[in-house]
Amino acid sequence: MQSGFRWSRIGLLVLVIGACYVAWQWPLLVRLYKVVTLYDEDKIVNNFLHMEDAFPTKVLQPSSNPQLLTPALAELPAQFEFDGHMLDTQAFLADSRTTGLIVLKDAQILYEHYWQGMSDDSTHMSFSLAKSFLSALIGIAVEEGAIGSIEEPVTRYAPELKGSGYDGVRIKDVLQMSSGVGFNEDYGDFFSDINRFSRTVALGQPFNEFATTLQREFEPGTYNQYVSIDTQVLGMVLVNATGKPLTEYLQEKIWQPAGMASQAYYLTDFTGMELALGGLNVTLRDYARFGLLYLHNGQRDGLQIVPSHWIHDSVTADAPHLQPGDNPASKHKYGYGYQWWLPDGRDDEYQGQGIYGQYIVIDPDKHIVIVKTSANHRYNDQSLRWQDKHQALFRAISQYYSE
Structure with missing residues (x-):
């Protein structure tokens, strides 16, 4: 009798401990489930x-x-041409699982529509659109003297990268996705570097530490290979x-003066470091306001927010390995x-792009x-050629509204 009672108490204790452990780890479990089922x-x-x-x-608070x-x-436009055939615009928007589309001509909204439960006050994950926001902040920091020059090595400002593939690499080469660091960006490959990083995000491990594990594959400044962690390095x-978190600097230098109208947010790790390479969540209209800032050469109402020469340099392929084609x-x-x-x-058009169909296009x-x-x-x-079809759509829209 006593033995049975003792085992009952032990069983109850195990259940209590197990429940406490699950409660303690619940945020991690939710995050793991989110990452595993994200797509x-x-x-x-x-x-x-x-x-x-x-x-x-x-x-980020509204301006x-x-x-x-x-x-x-x-x-x-009802249709657009792709590979010698006419595609139905609305059918393509549905087929590519569009959640939101807005077209501005200067500050006029020519078209705005939402699908799949998104609305004008919904924030939407940026993925790599966040990279273009960070570029603007780097330009501002250079203009204000917080960063001496983009010719300087990243290790001057992030010494923890010494001994990694980023050791001695110029800020400019990192900006241009020419760091020379080896990286597999294939989201369809479970063992790719980008998916290893995604598991780092899921487990709540520090984002910046991942950058220190990467090694060099090419001579910096000679080969254009897309490495998302390059942007995390720029965040570091x-x-x-600047001595400021990315959120604070973005709020001060762009969100407030450029007139972003809605709340937005960055995803962070447990140290508070933002996911610089793709963790912004922003409304459709505020993505468009950022595009408008670039369309107007970094100005709003006569106030220069992003240096105009930085915008020019940002959209210029200034070396052979950066040329399109x-x-x-x-x-x-x-x-x-x-x-x-x-x-x-x-x-003269250029784009910010994020995986799974995120675009900011400026013409x-x-x-x-x-x-x-x-x-x-x-x-x-890849057989569906999403990028090529999007490019054809965007050019058709731009031409349609300019006639």
């Missing part, structure tokens, strides 16, 4: 719209002087150079600037900004 067809939309449910965050966007609504440089010194057919993509065959000579957010679970199916 599942039945969960991807909710995940992209509610990343704050599973990750620690830092909040006290928001940039006014004036509705002047019109229809999209910026935080150490078939390029033996690049892994991509798009060219690259300072965290901005330069499409092949472009006039200066036509005064057009296009922002598209998506939750496309078929993004990794």
Whole structure:
């Protein structure tokens, strides 16, 4: 009898300890589940719209002087040409699992629509659109003297990178995705470096430590290979150079003066470091306001927020390995600037891009900004040529509204 009672108490104690452990680890378990199911067809939309449910965050507050966007609504072109065939615009938007699309001509909204439960006050995961925001902050920090020059090595500001593949690499080479660091960015490969990093994020481990594990593959400044961790390194440089967290610096230097109208947030690790390479969550209109800032050469109402020469340099391929088209010194057919993509065959347009269908497109000579957010679970199916189709759509929209 006593033996049975004793075992009952032990069993109860084990249950209590187990319940306490699960409660203690619950945030980690939620985060792991979120990462594992992030791109599942039945969960991807909710995940992209509610990343704050599973990750620690830092909040950006709306500007006290928001940039006014004036509705002047019109229809999209009904069709666009791709590879000699006409594609139905609305069918493509549905097929690519669009969540939001907005088109500005200067500060006028020509088109705005939401799908799949997204609305004008929803924040949407940026993925690599965040890289273009960080580029702007680097330009501001250089202009204000917090960073001496982009010719300096990243290790001057992030000495913890000494001995890694980033040791001695210029800030400029990191900005241009030419750090020379070896990295597999294939989201469809479970063992790729980017998916290893995703597991680092899921486990709550420090983002910055991952950068110290990477080693050199190419001579810096000679080969264009997209390495998302390059942008995390830029975040490390910026935080150490300015003495401010990325969220605080972004709030002060862009969010407030550029007139962002809604709350936004960065995902962080448990040290409070922001996911610089892709952790912004922003409304569709505020993504467009950022595009508008670049369209207007970094100015708002006469106030120079991002240096105009920085914007020019950011969208200029100034070395052979950065040129668009078939390029033996690049892994991509798009060219690259300072965290901005330069499409092949472009006039003057340039883009921020994020995986699973996120775009900020700026077409200066036509005064057009296009922002598209998506939750496309078929993004990794290369046979569907999503990027090429999007490029054809964006050029058709830009041309349509300029006629």
